[in-house]
Amino acid sequence: MATRIIHLPKYSRLSCLVKPLTISARTFATATASTNPPQFTTLSVDDRTGIATLTLNRPPANALNALFMGEIQRSITDLEKENCRGLILTSSSQRIFSAGLDLKECYKADVASLEGLWCALQNLWRTLFSTPLITVALINGHAIAGGCMLAVSSEYRIMLPNFKIGVNETMVGLAVPSWLMDTYINIMPSRRIAEWDLTSSRIYSSESALKAGLVDELASSKEEALQKSAAFIDSFSKRTLMARAITKQQFRAEILRNFEQNRQHDLDIYLSTMQKPSMQEFLGEYLQSLDAKK
Numbered sequence: 001m002a003t004r005i006i007h008l009p010k011y012s013r014l015s016c017l018v019k020p021l022t023i024s025a026r027t028f029a030t031a032t033a034s035t036n037p038p039q040f041t042t043l044s045v046d047d048r049t050g051i052a053t054l055t056l057n058r059p060p061a062n063a064l065n066a067l068f069m070g071e072i073q074r075s076i077t078d079l080e081k082e083n084c085r086g087l088i089l090t091s092s093s094q095r096i097f098s099a100g101l102d103l104k105e106c107y108k109a110d111v112a113s114l115e116g117l118w119c120a121l122q123n124l125w126r127t128l129f130s131t132p133l134i135t136v137a138l139i140n141g142h143a144i145a146g147g148c149m150l151a152v153s154s155e156y157r158i159m160l161p162n163f164k165i166g167v168n169e170t171m172v173g174l175a176v177p178s179w180l181m182d183t184y185i186n187i188m189p190s191r192r193i194a195e196w197d198l199t200s201s202r203i204y205s206s207e208s209a210l211k212a213g214l215v216d217e218l219a220s221s222k223e224e225a226l227q228k229s230a231a232f233i234d235s236f237s238k239r240t241l242m243a244r245a246i247t248k249q250q251f252r253a254e255i256l257r258n259f260e261q262n263r264q265h266d267l268d269i270y271l272s273t274m275q276k277p278s279m280q281e282f283l284g285e286y287l288q289s290l291d292a293k294k
């Protein structure tokens with residue numbers, strides 16, 4: 001898929017004006033540092049409005065592997081440099097926004113691949129969560145685990161009806177990483193409900209997610225959701241963009257600092273968990289259960 005970036009001289013470059021957060025000295029490995037053309041995403045920018053739409057397109061489930069996550073991350077950093085104002089993140093599938101980490105790539109994988117996958121997930125989260133762009137997740141399908149992470153890292157969530165959204169990690173005997181926990185708490189109206197959801201692997205329907213405050217609006221079609229997404233981005237005037245971006249950054253700074261301090265520990269936990277024979281056995285059964293639905 002070709003990437004189309006249109007230059008938008010009307011808007012000031014937020015990335016130049018917002019002071020970058022300190023990044024830890026250590027460079028973390030990523031299998032995503034590539035300059036290959038995008039394979040799993042399409043990016044379009046409306047030069048009239050300054051709004052970019054990044055469409056996830058890795059059938060069948062938009063499962064997140066290292067290459068895919070690297071593409072999403074690079075698109076966001078490119079948009080920051082291209083004088084873009086807002087970003088809508090959506091899926092080309094009519095059924096699945098994202099099923100989270102690519103579990104097929106976690107199964108019987110070597111350590112280097114597991115490390116590449118996890119670092120790509122960390123890097124993507126960090127970029128999306130900290131971007132000065134105005135971010136909207138247009139959730140036009142199921143959003144599970146890492147898929148829900150993409151949604152809650154964005155600033156605003158608009159979901160189509162009759163889908164599922166949530167973080168199901170504890171269901172499989174795994175702790176939710178603290179950065180994902182903090183991200184979830186950041187958007188939920190109540191910390192108590194957030195704790196309840198994440199400890200019980202609660203998966204919401206679109207309708208119950210709206211009631212709980214996990215999503216902000218429902219839309220009956222993708223077209224309506226695109227209009228609502230644009231309206232959210234337009235609700236911030238051009239004049240206030242810089243102040244808005246700095247304020248967003250201040251709100252998120254502590255979560256980002258905690259993440260940087262725990263980044264290696266977080267990776268170590270993931271690697272040791274995924275290499276346990278019991279985890280791999282479970283993963284094999286889980287993947288079979290997905291296949292058995294057919």
Ligand SMILES: CCCCCCCCCCC/C=C/C(=O)SCCNC(=O)CCNC(=O)[C@H](O)C(C)(C)COP(=O)(O)OP(=O)(O)OC[C@H]1O[C@@H](n2cnc3c(N)ncnc32)[C@H](O)[C@@H]1OP(=O)(O)O
Pocket residue numbers: 060061063095096098099100101102103104106142144145146147149164168169172174175176177180283286290291293
């Ligand atoms: C369970 C191990 C956890 C890993 C360790 C993580 C540690 C904590 C980390 C926190 C950060 C994030 C972690 C993650 O994201 S883990 C991923 C968890 N995701 C899931 O459990 C979702 C599983 N999928 C589903 O529930 C359903 O597929 C879904 C509701 C999304 C859609 O249902 P539907 O009926 O519409 O579609 P199918 O089930 O038939 O799926 C279509 C095809 O997609 C493949 N698929 C689905 N999910 C994944 C996946 N996560 N990775 C790879 N492939 C996936 C499925 O097998 C079908 O493929 P085929 O058509 O080829 O058979």
